[in-house]
Amino acid sequence: MRMMCRDLGWGVRNKQIVEGIDLDVHPGETLGLIGPNGSGKSTLLRMLAGITKPTRGHIELEGQDMQRMAQRTIAQHLAFVEQHADTGERITVRDAVELGRTPWLSALRGWSEEDDSVVSKALADVGLVDFDKRQWATLSGGERQRVHIARGLAQQPRMLLLDEPTNHLDIRHQMSILKLVIGLEITSIIALHDLNQALLCDRICVLQDGRAVAIGDPKEVITPEFLAENFSVEARFLKDPEDGETVIHFCGALA
């Protein structure tokens, strides 16, 4: 799905958290949002998801002004997976994924067989087929993240937005979640912390102090000079002798 934003900004009182973002999201791509802590990744993502209303600029979804779209219509176009959304309620995995059908249901259009199959497919897509009846409270962090992604997929969105989906997961789950998201056919925007993971995205957008300082192919954008300037780290790029992939080796923090 095509998304475009111009001069996008959000601030509280006299502090501007995000400003002047111009971004074109191409259909089908995986766009990584990277930047140091407090650079505005989450805020930007929440604006793109239609949850935080921008204080400046505008966002267009398929040529339509998002500000004028009903929340329900936005939810039919894009799904948002927050960081650590948790619940104390005793629901099953399937219950949680079924919530994803909410934007498509109404008083006139009740739950149908089709909704059942969408939910089943979403569970299958994230590899949780046998988890149907598992209680939410019994899931591990990686499994919960998968359930959230399945809930997003059950919305049948044309774009998926994820806020640091690999945060606090062990390395195996980080790899599998990332592989899952990048393998999806729909457009996705992921806020990421790990720069090695960012190398796997089609394009990245680098935020620094609320501004987009670079947008493009991660292998071209992320260079040792760039990392020194924007992330204040000294880094070297190594080639894996086995598969030829580039790996960033962080040597130390710069003063």
Place this chain on the structure above:
Amino acid sequence: MQQVSRPFMRVSSLTWGVLAIPVLLLTIFIGASLGETRIPLDIVLQSLGNKLFDAGYDIDRIDQGIVWNYRTSRAVVAACCGAGLAISGVILQALLRNSLADPYLLGISAGASTGAVAVAIMGVGGGLISMSAGAFGGALLAFALVALLAYSAGGGVGLRAAGIIVLAGIAGSQMFNALTAFLITKSASAEQARGITFWLLGNLSGVRWDDTITAVPASIFGVLVAYLSARTLDAFTFGADSAASLGINVKRAQGVLITTAALVTAVMVSIAGSIGFVGLVVPHAMRILFGNRHRRLIPASALGGAIFLVFADVTSRMLIPGQILPIGVITSLVGAPVFAMILIGGRQKP
């Protein structure tokens, strides 16, 4: 734990409707049959027959009066209060993501007591308005202040931080409770103070058929609004942001549903005082028995609250001969151990 065999969303609401109405009628009938004065079941039936269908049985007018004017009206109002309070509890617990939320959280009970005291002791309204009208006014005023405070403190962002409204409610309740205490200490006689305390604990003894004029529509309205918003309430399972990303207009949903809960509670409080425990515990008990999905939780809570309060009222009339206990005392005395049993029985198995 009970495994879910099929999605809650599909469970037929017809099943509930078909089941709920006879159960409710039976409960009210039991409420009408039991009391301190022993009235045989056939007389009870004949009294109801006379009143409902003009059957023309020749029975003692006093018995008929007790059954119809005293017990049946009380049972109907008790059922409405129980359903209304339980539904308000469900709504607030779901929206505020706080399992301690109860209908009185929004300052309604405190405001109602101030309003009632202002009428009863200070003579506000010059005898033209009743204590319950005063209570209703006080409840709405308190809710308006709490809502305003929460809105201003939250920067008008639609109460994303549910904690803000809880804090605002506590502040509002404290203020109105202090005001009530102040008025009672300053102006009330010992007799008035006792009457007010009795009323504050929840009390159905003054209830007559007139009260059903507000109680019945208010409870039906509350249940209906909540039931039609069942999916919206479900969408708040993972919080307000998650609800927004599922296409819910969070600000509007919170506004409509919290105001509904406040109005229903204000009506019930103005009729029966602040009956504690029902709005907090019935929804939790029903969650354990029927799950968290609101399609089932809402009818279950409405029915559970109604049944619970009718039986609590019967108990309050019969427990001590010659004396009626405040119903709030019964709801807490009976409800707390029952709830403890449900909590223990429904705990998550490893």
